Amino acid sequence: MSVLEFWFDPASSYSYLAALRLEALAASARVELSYRPFLLGPLFTAQLGIKDSPFNVYPARGRYMWRDLERLCARHGLAWRRPSRFPRHSVLAARLCCACADEAFGPALVRAIFHANFAEDRDIADRAVLAALLEALGQDAAARLAHAESPEIKERLRLNTSAAEQAGLFGAPSFLVAGELFWGQDRLEDAISWAQTH
């Protein structure tokens, strides 16, 4: 069995669905997970030559995505509120996910950040919002946020972002399993099956 790497940007709308569906599927398939936060912005700029989300730059794609997300959340029984601003600035949240990736509460923090962004319309760029999410998980928010902004963690997020591009990623969520890339939350089940058989 291979590890399933979950590549995500906390600003990514479809990654919300993946983040909230991931743990139960992986647990029942006994697949090990690895959380790999990265930033979509540099990839979109390098690959598409754009400085905003493709969902904003290409309105037909954006209109579809918002309706599709609403429909998918209803089907999966997930809370949903369209954010008043999209995409949220996600650098600090992504750094915090990097800083906490190996902690027992890490996956719960990732879910809480996505839930804040896409079910509560809270601004995940706001330190106070992230601090409240950390505190709700029993963490020392000031210490965790300070670690998130350390040179070591900043560098880790930069390395993840370069590694994402090197691995062929072009969007999020993406799943990497033994070198195989799966793009999109609706390919999560395929990625799980791949991990079970490779």
Next chain:
Amino acid sequence: MSVLEFWFDPASSYSYLAALRLEALAASARVELSYRPFLLGPLFTAQLGIKDSPFNVYPARGRYMWRDLERLCARHGLAWRRPSRFPRHSVLAARLCCACADEAFGPALVRAIFHANFAEDRDIADRAVLAALLEALGQDAAARLAHAESPEIKERLRLNTSAAEQAGLFGAPSFLVAGELFWGQDRLEDAISWAQTH
């Protein structure tokens, strides 16, 4: 129950999978199908400002698509050969699909065109290739191709392409069910379920 409209361009790689999976799924769900050929090129130019397939313009997406198609065809037991040229020029094939959309052999012709393009590496821009496919279905190839190039059918394809953009399409395959848009061959099952319940 609603009709499921299958919107496709004969040059579209993922539409091959949809075209070959469609009939069996719709039949077992008792969902009525409507074939809506259109051209992706004008949509990509209008929406993305590009003159080629996004899979060529954006190499990371193209690399993923080729590997993904191979993997999906293996899973669904479909023949697959990467075309030596992509995308094929699909105007004549799309017109032929328009001309034959209401004929009993129409769906078989659509499947034959996609199979020629993506499982046999034949050039669907070549009249002789299309003629051979028509003849294999017992059709008068010269008459069918002449009809495909009539002003009425040329106009029908133009109208389909405008209607696609009006309906919010931005890629293929797409499925429209009672005004709901589903994009991508992996959303075919969702579109079938929607047709059953709306």
